[in-house]
Every structure is written in structure tokens, then in C-alpha cells.
Amino acid sequence: MNLWREFKKGIWEENPVLVLVLGMCPTLAVSSSIKNGLGMGLATTFVLLGSNTVISIVRKLIPKKVRIPCYIVVIATFVTLVEMLMKAYAPPELNKALGIFIPLIVVNCIVLGRAEAFASKNGIRASMSDGFGMGVGFTLTLMALGGVREFVGQGTLFELQVIANWPSFLLMKFAPGAFVVLGLFLAGMNKIQMRRAEREGRAFSPPDELNCRNCRLCDLGRD
Amino acid sequence: MNETLKLSAGLAATCAVAASVLAFANWKTEGPRKAAELRQRKEALALVLPAFANDPLSEKTISAGVTFYPARDTDGKLLGVAGEGSTNKGFGGELKTLVGFSSQGNILTVLITSHKETPGLGTQATDRKEKKMLWDLFKPNNKASGSGLPPCPYLDQYAGKHAVVVGASAFKVVKGRKKKPAAGNGPTAGIPPGETSGGSVQATSGATATVQAVSGATVTSRAVADAVSKICAAYVSTAKSGGFAQ
Numbered sequence: 374m375n376l377w378r379e380f381k382k383g384i385w386e387e388n389p390v391l392v393l394v395l396g397m398c399p400t401l402a403v404s405s406s407i408k409n410g411l412g413m414g415l416a417t418t419f420v421l422l423g424s425n426t427v428i429s430i431v432r433k434l435i436p437k438k439v440r441i442p443c444y445i446v447v448i449a450t451f452v453t454l455v456e457m458l459m460k461a462y463a464p465p466e467l468n469k470a471l472g473i474f475i476p477l478i479v480v481n482c483i484v485l486g487r488a489e490a491f492a493s494k495n496g497i498r499a500s501m502s503d504g505f506g507m508g509v510g511f512t513l514t515l516m517a518l519g520g521v522r523e524f525v526g527q528g529t530l531f532e533l534q535v536i537a538n539w540p541s542f543l544l545m546k547f548a549p550g551a552f553v554v555l556g557l558f559l560a561g562m563n564k565i566q567m568r569r570a571e572r573e574g575r576a577f578s579p580p581d582e583l584n585c586r587n588c589r590l591c592d593l594g595r596d
Numbered sequence: 597m598n599e600t601l602k603l604s605a606g607l608a609a610t611c612a613v614a615a616s617v618l619a620f621a622n623w624k625t626e627g628p629r630k631a632a633e634l635r636q637r638k639e640a641l642a643l644v645l646p647a648f649a650n651d652p653l654s655e656k657t658i659s660a661g662v663t664f665y666p667a668r669d670t671d672g673k674l675l676g677v678a679g680e681g682s683t684n685k686g687f688g689g690e691l692k693t694l695v696g697f698s699s700q701g702n703i704l705t706v707l708i709t710s711h712k713e714t715p716g717l718g719t720q721a722t723d724r725k726e727k728k729m730l731w732d733l734f735k736p737n738n739k740a741s742g743s744g745l746p747p748c749p750y751l752d753q754y755a756g757k758h759a760v761v762v763g764a765s766a767f768k769v770v771k772g773r774k775k776k777p778a779a780g781n782g783p784t785a786g787i788p789p790g791e792t793s794g795g796s797v798q799a800t801s802g803a804t805a806t807v808q809a810v811s812g813a814t815v816t817s818r819a820v821a822d823a824v825s826k827i828c829a830a831y832v833s834t835a836k837s838g839g840f841a842q
Contacts, residue, residue: 402714403716405716405717406716409716434606435606435610436602436603436606436607438603439603439606439607442607442610443606443607443610446610446611446614447610447614449614450614450617450618453618453621454617454618454621457618457621457622457625457629458621458625460625460629460632461625461628461629461632462625462628465632465635465636465639468632473712473713532725543811543812546716546717546812547717547812
């Protein structure tokens with residue numbers, strides 16, 4: 374298993390937000406500025422790394438039929454651990470910046486999605502790379518979205534005013550703006566992939582995991 | 597039956613391991629967490645109160661559901677009081693506020709010590725931060741920053757208002773364009789600050805104080821106003837009953 378490949382795919386080919394379309398809730402809520410996006414992305418990356426590793430380690434011990442609740446217990450434990458450690462040892466600045474995002478990670482579908490789709494079926498090092506790659510991809514996407522929304526909405530980048538007296542574009546601060554920007558990003562991503570597929574002379578198709586023929590959604594309850 | 601037992605055992609084992617890991621981590625981090633909280637508390641008090649010589653934390657009193665921390669100078673005279681209270685009307689849940697009062701009963705500073713508001717939206721009404729230009733990063737550091745308290749346009753509206761006015765008839769939060777403040781808004785417009793002689797505050801028939809809500813964060817703005825009003829009301833009633841020893 375090529376570790377570099379597992380890591381790289383999370384950033385572009387199987388970007389969790391723009392290709393796998395996972396983790397939409399925190400993406401829409403937290404992509405209002407670059408700083409928020411970076412904070413949430415880093416925290417999620419840490420949890421992804423940890424939960425993928427742990428679940429990969431115990432994947433042979435967990436009975437298949439109750440695996441989803443077990444994964445959720447592992448993920449929630451990890452998030453709580455991160456929160457406790459941060460409150461105890463992190464400098465107050467970091468706490469103020471990241472503190473609100475940590476509890477939101479439990480409901481991030483990316484973590485559960487990767488646990489079910491990858492970590493439960495692959496070795497430890499591959500799972501670690503996958504988790505790390507997905508986290509980095511998530512972070513970069515959030516930052517890109519946040520950059521657009523923050524700049525168009527307030528004229529600031531990373532909370533530094535770039536152009537003074539920028540008229541405040543309220544739509545960008547709220548959910549509708551998030552949907553619009555995210556939609557444009559998704560369209561752009563699709564266009565790039567279509568063009569690349571055309572150049573390589575093959576039909577554009579989503580990754581195998583998302584192909585309806587390989588759909589295992591209905592199998593979730595089964596063995 | 598055997599299958600169900602195996603499944604339950606698997607799930608139970610996972611939960612047991614998770615619970616013990618968390619219990620261990622909780623026990624281990626209890627001390628550092630409390631220490632960090634204490635440090636934050638001290639910093640917050642230093643921000644909302646004038647320079648003091650005592651330890652307000654050790655002299656705290658609780659009355660009317662609000663915790664009060666008195667600040668005294670080296671002679672033991674009361675310089676001001678900080679009141680900490682909370683409200684459940686925040687958008688995301690509990691919102692804790694620390695309000696610093698001068699010895700005259702005027703609000704000095706409002707600080708939100710804990711909240712669960714939406715980052716970027718609700719936090720405009722709760723967070724204090726410096727407004728910086730990107731180009732300042734490249735310019736040599738000419739202006740002395742760090743006067744202690746970063747600004748927050750919403751919270752700074754409370755500064756200067758008198759506790760009696762606020763506590764008597766809670767803050768009204770208004771939306772919309774900035775209009776001229778209604779009569780009775782300023783600290784001196786027709787309402788003399790209550791005299792705190794021997795701990796009693798004279799109530800005056802108050803006009804309502806109004807503050808501008810942050811557009812897009814009305815619920816959070818109202819929650820902050822609610823918390824500040826509660827603290828002011830508690831301050832007034834405590835001062836009246838002689839709660840603050842001079």
C-alpha cells in the first residue's frame with residue numbers, strides 16, 4: 374500500500390468536502406473566515422489521525438454488527454480527550470481560538486465515514502496516512518472557502534483588514550452565502566475533473582467509492 | 597441468543613475501555629485544568645477592574661445569584677466591584693459575563709468569560725479583538741499596542757452606563773440604523789449616579805438604556821444584555837443592603 378498515495382488522495386482526488394461531499398455541516402458553519410477554517414481543520418485532522426489509528430488497531434476485535442456504535446464511542450472518546458488536554462495544557466490563546474470547534478468534531482461525518490470506509494479494512498500505517506490526508510484536504514478546503522467568504526464579506530484576510538472601508542456584504546457571513554460559495558467550488562471542482570478526464574481520453578466518473586454500483590449504504594445494517 | 601450476547605459483550609467492552617480512558621484522563625488533568633481556569637479568572641478580573649492591591653478571588657461573595665469580587669487599593673478602600681453572572685438565553689447555551697463596576701456604580705467594562713456562540717456571527721457580540729490592517733504587518737511597529745483591553749463595538753456600548761438605570765429596567769436591544777441615543781442613555785444625562793455612602797445606592801426613576809444589537813447576532817446581543825441586566829440588578833440590590841464593605 375503506497376502511503377504517499379493514501380495521503381495525497383485526501384487533498385485533491387478524494388477531497389472529503391468537494392469530492393466525497395462529507396462533513397457539510399461543519400463546512401458550512403465554520404467556513405466564515407480563514408482563521409475559523411484553519412482552527413476547525415487542525416482540530417479535525419488531529420481527531421481523524423487518532424480515530425483512524427485506533428479503529429485500525431482494533432478492527433479485528435469489534436463485532437461487525439455493532440461496529441458503527443463502537444466507532445462512534447471511539448471517536449467521541451477521542452474528541453473528549455482532546456478537549457480535556459487542551460483545557461489543561463494549551464495556552465489560553467489556543468483555547469480561545471479552537472475551544473468552540475472541538476465538540477463540533479464528533480458530528481463531522483468525515484471522521485465516521487473514513488473509519489467505516491477505510492480504517493476498518495486497512496492496516497495501521499495506511500489508515501494513519503488516509504486520516505492525515507483527509508484532514509489536510511479538509512483544512513485546505515475550509516481555508517479556501519473561508520478566504521473567499523471572509524474577503525468578499527468583510528474585506529479582511531485572517532482578520533487583517535486588506536482594504537479599508539469595505540462595505541459589509543452580509544450574505545457571505547450567513548449560511549446562504551456558504552451554500553453559494555460551496556456550490557461554486559463544487560461546480561469548479563467538477564469542471565476541472567471533467568476536463569482532465571477528457572484530456573486523458575476517458576469518461577468522467579466519480580471515484581469508485583462513490584459509484585452507485587459500489588454503494589454499500591444499504592449494507593450498513595447487514596453483516 | 598449466543599450472537600446477541602457476543603454483540604452486547606463487544607459493545608460493552610468498547611464502552612468500558614472508553615469510559616476508563618476518559619476517567620483516567622479526567623483525573624489526571626483535573627489539577628491543570630483548575631489552575632488554567634484560575635489564571636484566566638485572574639486575567640479577566642485584571643481587565644475589568646481598575647488596578648487593585650488585594651486578591652478579589654479570595655474575597656468573593658455570592659448574592660442574588662451573582663458572584664461579586666471586590667477590588668481594593670492598598671488602604672483597603674473599595675475601588676470597584678466585578679460581578680459575574682450568567683444567562684441561558686445565548687444562542688448556543690450558557691453565556692457567562694463579567695461586569696466591572698466603579699465605586700460609583702458605573703459600568704467600567706463588560707467581558708464575556710464563557711460562551712457557546714457561533715464563531716464569526718455571535719462572537720461579534722462577545723469577543724474582543726484588535727482591528728488590524730494587513731499592511732500593519734509590514735510597517736515598523738510605531739503605535740504602542742496592548743493597552744490591555746481590545747475593543748468590541750457591541751460590548752463597549754455598556755461602558756459608562758449606570759447600574760441603577762440598567763438594573764431597574766433591563767437593557768433594551770434595538771436593531772436597525774444607528775439613531776441618536778434616547779434621553780437618559782449617557783451616564784450623566786439627567787440621572788445622577790447613585791451615591792454609595794455606607795453601601796446604599798439611591799434608586800432613581802430610570803429611563804431604559806438602549807444598545808444597538810449586532811446585525812445578524814440579535815439573539816446573542818439580547819443574551820448579553822440579559823446577563824448584564826441581571827448582574828446590575830444584583831449589584832444594586834446588594835449595594836442597597838450594604839453588601840459591599842467600604
